[in-house]
Amino acid sequence: MLKKLLACLAVVSLAAPLLATAADAPADTAKKAPTAQQARMASCNAEAKDKTLKGDERKAFMKQCLSAHKQEKQQDKMKTCNADAKAKSLKGDERKAFMKECLSAHQPAA
Known part of the structure; x- marks a missing residue:
């Protein structure tokens, strides 16, 4: 029992610095401008919310919406x-x- 407790303490002490770093990461990413993919996700999420989609309907819509953006990008490349x-x-x-x-x-601009 004591060995298990010591093992758990060792794991926690090793993981603590990693958890502190992970907690700081969201603050760093909040300062950066969103990537093209994040912008597409935000756009599609907003559309899904406006349409009040939920569950499988929302999942299908998001898949279609995000793939439409990829298709547009490929068409722009072709042109x-x-x-x-x-x-x-x-x-x-x-x-x-x-x-x-x-x-x-x-690589066209997004």
Whole structure:
């Protein structure tokens, strides 16, 4: 019994600094601007709240809403890369290689 108590105390004493660090983390993140993903989540959450969705309906809506944002981002990439390829008058294999590189590297602003 004493061994178990000592083991628990050891674990708690080792974990205490980690818990203190974890408690400070939310304060640090509150100061930073939200990421693009966090902004999308906030937008979709607000929409779901306005529609008073709950349970499975809310879950399905959130999945659809967040994937729609991904689709828009991909469409924006395609438009930009297509315009660049057209401006460079690329055709055939050159265009295909350019599009592959452009779509994998291009990061449009969120």
